[in-house]
C-alpha cells in the first residue's frame with residue numbers, strides 16, 4: 001500500500017508563493033478548469049435519470065491527470081473508473097498527485113489507468129463514457145471522429161450513456177485571450193487561430209504570477225471545432241438512441257452560463273456557450 005504522505009505536494013498545495021519557476025502546470029490547470037466533485041455528482045445524476053440505475057463503471061476518456069475518475073471512485077464503494085490517456089507523464093503525475101493522496105489502497109484497486117489511444121480501448125465495458133473539455137476535438141476528420149464515437153458505443157454496456165461536452169458561439173471564433181484571476185495566479189485562455197474553411201482552431205493556456213513571471217503555452221491545443229449538429233449526427237450513425245443536447249441556462253446578471261443544464265431542441269444565440277451531447281446505447 002502506498003501511504004498518503006508519500007505524495008509530493010505541489011507548490012500551491014504547500015502554500016508557497018507561486019512563480020513561473022515554482023508552479024506546476026497540471027496543478028494550475030486543475031485549479032483553473034476542473035470541478036471534479038461537482039462533475040462526478042452531475043454525471044451520476046444524469047446517468048441515473050437516463051439509465052434508471054446507478055452509475056457504477058465510469059470510463060473517463062482523455063482523462064489527463066484522472067482527477068474526475070478519482071472522485072467517481074470515492075463516491076461509492078461499488079464505483080469503478082477507467083481513465084484513458086495517451087500521455088505517460090501526465091498519467092504518472094496523476095498517480096502521484098491525485099490517485100495516491102485521494103484514494104486509499106482499496107479505492108486504488110477500483111481505478112484502472114490505461115496509457116492508450118481512446119480508439120483502441122473497448123473493455124472493461126462501462127456504464128458511462130465521458131469525453132470532457134472538448135478533448136475529442138483532436139480528431140480532425142469526420143471519419144476519425146465517427147470511429148471514436150463508434151468505439152464508445154462498442155465499449156458501453158447495454159443502456160450505457162456517452163456524454164461529450166461542446167463549445168461554440170461567435171465569441172469562440174474571435175482571436176482573443178480571456179483572463180481569470182485564481183488564488184495566487186491568473187489563468188489565460190487564448191483563442192489563437194481559427195480557420196473558417198477547415199474549422200481548425202488553435203488554443204493555448206498560459207499562467208501569470210504576481211511577481212510578473214509567466215508560464216506561456218503551458219498547454220496548446222490543435223483542434224477542429226465541431227458543431228452540435230455534426231456531433232448529434234455522428235452519435236445517431238454510431239447506433240446511439242435518444243441523442244440530444246443538454247443546454248446551459250443563462251445567468252442574466254453576468255450574461256454567462258448559470259450551471260443549470262436542460263434538455264433542449266433549440267439553443268439560444270449566445271455569444272459563447274458550452275453544452276453536452278448525450279446518447280444512450282439500447283438496453
Ligand SMILES: C[S@@+](CC[C@H](N)C(=O)[O-])C[C@H]1O[C@@H](n2cnc3c(N)ncnc32)[C@H](O)[C@@H]1O
Pocket residue numbers: 033034061062063064065084085086087090116117118119132133135138
Ligand atoms: C484537454 S486534456 C483533457 C483533460 C481532462 N479530460 C479534462 O477534462 O480536463 C486532453 C488530454 O487528451 C489526451 N489525448 C489526446 N489524444 C488522445 C487519444 N487519441 N487517446 C487518448 N488520450 C488522448 C492528451 O494526452 C491530454 O491529456
